[in-house]
Amino acid sequence: MDNLLRLASVTDAMKARELLGKHRIRAVIKRIPAGKGESSCGYGVYIYGNVNKTIEILESNGIFLGGLAPDDRL
Amino acid sequence: MIYFDNGATTFPKPANVNDAVNRANKLYGANPGRGGHKLAIKASEMVYDSRKAVADFFGASGPEKVIFTLNCTLALNTVIKGLLKEGDHVIISSVEHNAVLRPIEKLKLKGISYSVAEVFEEDNDKTVDSFRNAINENTRLCVCTCASNVFGTKIPFERICALCHQYGILCCVDAAQGAGIIPIDLSDSSIDYLCIAGHKGLYGPMGTGAIIINCDTIPDSLIEGGTGSNSADYNQPLILPDKFESGTNNFSGIIGLGEGIKFVKKRGSLNIYRQETQLMQYLYDNLKSNKNIILYTNRPNMDYYVPVLSFNHKKLDCESVSEKLSKRYNIATRAGLHCAPLAHKWKNTIDTGTVRVVPSAFSTRNGINALLSAIYNIK
Numbered sequence: 001m002d003n004l005l006r007l008a009s010v011t012d013a014m015k016a017r018e019l020l021g022k023h024r025i026r027a028v029i030k031r032i033p034a035g036k037g038e039s040s041c042g043y044g045v046y047i048y049g050n051v052n053k054t055i056e057i058l059e060s061n062g063i064f065l066g067g068l069a070p071d072d073r074l
Numbered sequence: 075m076i077y078f079d080n081g082a083t084t085f086p087k088p089a090n091v092n093d094a095v096n097r098a099n100k101l102y103g104a105n106p107g108r109g110g111h112k113l114a115i116k117a118s119e120m121v122y123d124s125r126k127a128v129a130d131f132f133g134a135s136g137p138e139k140v141i142f143t144l145n146c147t148l149a150l151n152t153v154i155k156g157l158l159k160e161g162d163h164v165i166i167s168s169v170e171h172n173a174v175l176r177p178i179e180k181l182k183l184k185g186i187s188y189s190v191a192e193v194f195e196e197d198n199d200k201t202v203d204s205f206r207n208a209i210n211e212n213t214r215l216c217v218c219t220c221a222s223n224v225f226g227t228k229i230p231f232e233r234i235c236a237l238c239h240q241y242g243i244l245c246c247v248d249a250a251q252g253a254g255i256i257p258i259d260l261s262d263s264s265i266d267y268l269c270i271a272g273h274k275g276l277y278g279p280m281g282t283g284a285i286i287i288n289c290d291t292i293p294d295s296l297i298e299g300g301t302g303s304n305s306a307d308y309n310q311p312l313i314l315p316d317k318f319e320s321g322t323n324n325f326s327g328i329i330g331l332g333e334g335i336k337f338v339k340k341r342g343s344l345n346i347y348r349q350e351t352q353l354m355q356y357l358y359d360n361l362k363s364n365k366n367i368i369l370y371t372n373r374p375n376m377d378y379y380v381p382v383l384s385f386n387h388k389k390l391d392c393e394s395v396s397e398k399l400s401k402r403y404n405i406a407t408r409a410g411l412h413c414a415p416l417a418h419k420w421k422n423t424i425d426t427g428t429v430r431v432v433p434s435a436f437s438t439r440n441g442i443n444a445l446l447s448a449i450y451n452i453k
Contacts, residue, residue, distance in 0.1 A: 008313040009303050010107040011138050014122040029118075031110030041305035043110075062136075 003051055005058070006032050006044040006066050013043040016063050023057055025049040076441045079406045081223055081251065081382055081432035083273045083280050087334070094333040095279055098326040105322055107302040117325060124332030125315070131335050132253075132268060133261035134286050141318040142328055145283040146250040147173040148296075149269035152285060152318060153246045154178060154217060156293025160185035163212040165205060165243075167229055168192045169222040169417040174248055178217070187212070190416065193222075195371065196378045198230040205234050215244045220252035224417040224430060225371050226354075226382030228256070235264035244291060250274060252380055254338050255347035260288045267293075275346075276338060277435070278331030281324045287314065297321070341435055350381035350433045353442050357431060360446045361385055367449065370421050370428065384421075384428035387452065392427040395452060399429075403448035407431055 007013045013029045020027040027045040047054045055065065077085050098120065104113035106121045125137040134140055143149040154177045158164060164181075166174055168190050178188050189208040194200035205216065216238045221228045235245035246267040249258060254275025260268060266289040272282025298310040299320030311317055338346065354374045361367045368386040371379065387395045396409035410427045411418050418424040431445065 008311070009138070009301075009316045010118045011122060011125065011315055012313070014119060015137060029115055042303045043107075 003047045004030060004044050005047060006042060008066055010043045012063055013045055016045050016058055019061055020054060020057065025054055076405045076444055078431045078433060078445065079408045080434040081430060082408055084277050084434045086436060088277055088337040090337060091277055091330045091333045095326045095330040098329040106325055120329050124328045127332040127335045128284055132286050133259040138314045139287045141285040141315045142323055143283040143285060144281050144324060146248065146269050146271035149283045149285040150174055150248055151177050152296045153267045153269060153293055155296055157215055157244065158186045161212060162186050162214040163210055164188045165191050165208045165213060165216040167218040168420045169227060170219055171223055171248065172413045174217050175416055193227060193229055195227055198233065201230055202233050202237060206237055209241055213243050215246060217246045219248040220256055221380040222417050223251045223382065224412045224414050224428065225384050225421060226374060226379040227371065228378055228380060232263060239264045255343050255380060257343060260286060272331040276331060277334030279327040282327040282331045346435045347376060351376050353433045353437055354381045354383050356439065357383060357442050364450060381433055383431045386426060386428055390452065392429045395429050398452050399448055405445055405448055
């Protein structure tokens with residue numbers, strides 16, 4: 001899985017980085033490259049660690065990839 | 075100048091606020107939440123830190139619940155106009171500022187009605203009852219200030235919000251005059267939307283304010299535009315805070331607001347409140363013995379008042395008093411109706427206005443003595 005996780009806003013990206021830091025997972029805030037994701041412009045976190053675990057941590061704290069909860073992504 | 079117009083905006087600002095604003099403009103002035111370069115990311119981090127400072131100070135459930143606005147008026151307009159629809163009814167208090175009254179009056183054109191619930195000085199039970207009596211089956215929202223910006227009278231807003239929740243009514247509190255001194259903890263409150271001015275009791279720069287959302291009902295956005303996110307989507311993002319923060323924000327102001335909150339926390343809200351109340355009590359006691367002065371409230375105390383005191387001179391109109399205080403004695407006060415005609419109607423001062431004195435954390439007993447001496451000598 002891609003280590004760059006797209007988040008809904010720069011605020012979510014900041015919040016995610018802070019949260020992951022508490023779990024000792026290093027995350028760097030990055031702009032989403034053009035053509036990656038459904039619409040251009042936006043921020044994400046690049047994860048240095050287990051991506052699946054990271055997503056689990058983020059979602060259990062109300063931070064969803066692209067701002068969408070899993071049910072909404074279907 | 076001896077400055078007692080802190081109800082309009084606090085002045086001076088704390089040194090750490092001025093320093094932070096200068097630093098932000100000088101060293102970090104990139105557009106936050108837009109680019110990916112180092113300076114833009116740094117600016118975004120600084121905004122995020124201020125957002126967290128506001129969230130922590132008021133017990134918000136997360137930093138994203140803090141929506142930065144340019145002032146409290148914009149915050150209130152966003153909530154009021156973003157929630158109310160044709161047929162809705164809204165309740166406001168009898169001491170509301172024009173920031174609440176005017177948008178609601180305008181909404182009458184769209185079929186929204188409102189009632190004014192009377193505030194009773196030093197009788198919270200009667201005030202809550204008057205809000206209860208104003209509720210009808212169409213009431214969707216209650217908007218009330220936490221304290222009068224003219225007379226300092228506190229409103230039992232927590233009780234009013236709790237009452238409204240019993241009836242499924244949303245509650246918005248205008249904390250322009252109370253934020254920074256009245257303790258507000260949204261984690262243990264029925265307030266749904268808290269609107270604050272950043273540049274008054276929180277000691278941030280002018281051009282700062284916020285809505286703090288404390289419920290699941292998210293108002294419609296007042297304006298739409300660029301947010302730096304999901305730009306290919308023609309629709310406004312729904313996520314907070316982006317939904318309400320289109321366009322470039324007041325970066326240095328927001329950084330200054332975060333520092334203002336640090337200043338308040340360091341001094342302690344209650345310490346500031348107590349110190350300012352003591353100054354108002356001293357002013358009140360001395361004005362009370364001046365036979366040329368009219369006062370409009372009981373002696374201020376922390377149970378029922380924020381530190382705001384209005385008076386009139388029996389022989390001079392309020393604007394003349396304020397002008398003389400400024401020109402002859404270099405003392406700043408605010409005369410007139412203070413953008414609050416409802417409050418002046420409430421105290422029967424709508425035709426005369428009042429002179430308003432509001433201290434800040436920087437006000438001193440010497441300053442009050444200078445004001446008292448000037449008032450005594452004014453002819």
